[in-house]
Amino acid sequence: MEFIQEVTSLYAERGSWFLELIGAHIALSLTAIVCAGVIGLLLGIWISIHRKAAGSVLTAANILYTIPSISLLGMLIPFLGIGNPTAVVALTLYGIMPMVRNTYAGITGVSPEVISAAEGMGSTQAQIMLKIRLPLAMGVITAGIRNMVVMTISTAAIASFIGAGGLGVAIYRGITIYDTAMTFSGSLLIAVIAILSDFLLGIVERRIKKRLHLG
Incomplete structure (x- = not known):
């Protein structure tokens, strides 16, 4: 109970600092998520063709x-060097795997009968990819995005060890000065952001799958 009070007091006393770290953590994670999402999606499409x-x-x-x-x-x-650019590159490299894997699995998992029907109607390969394969694969692709987002937000905490910003700063500082309340406070906020992101993306994923099922 005393420890919880210590954490609560820390949030109250250093609220603006934690808000700044939250903003930096989200910005760092979001940059890597966008980069990994775009690269992974394009790479997944490319290997599904080749x-x-x-x-x-x-x-x-x-x-x-x-x-x-x-x-x-x-x-x-x-x-x-050290800092945010290095962290973004590292997080992007980590995020590419689930995006490539799920994009490839989703596209190649589309029923051959559907593709044959589209080809029979005179659709080009580009039209089939954009109007049939990708829309039908969106449920699997969204699951990859969900996995990648949660992983990126969690892993971004390590970035503070090379001078990058984010909530990892609170964890790192707490470790160096033996302040368990500060370490816990930073870790808790990262967990909350990751859980909230997973929850929201889970809703999106279920709606996409429901729409595909109804379609």
Whole structure:
């Protein structure tokens, strides 16, 4: 109970500082999410068209995904230095994997009968991709986005160790000065943002799947 009071007091006394960290954390995460989303989507579309390259691309993305976050940040520092740019690159590389995988799975999972019917009606491959494959794959793609968003928000906490902003600053500072309340406060806010994002994206995902089912 005493610890909870300590955390509550910390939020009350340093509210503006925590709000600033929340803003920086969201900005950092959102930048990486947009970059990973666009790159992963385009790459997923590309390998769904060029199937022979799918294995190599997915393997490379999987290798990047399995590298520990702190190790990846350390490997990027000699090339990009410290700060937000390095963190954005690292988070983007992590986020590409779920986007590529789900985009590829969603597109290739579209029923061949549907594609054959569209081709029989004279649709071009571009029209089939934009009007049939992608819309029908959106449920799977949204699940990839959901996974990527939560992972990016959580992993962004590590970015403070290389001088980037965000709520990881509170965690890092709490560790260095042995302030468990500050460490907990930063961790709790990250968890809340991740859970809220997952909840909202879950609603979007369910609505998309319901619409596809009804369609």
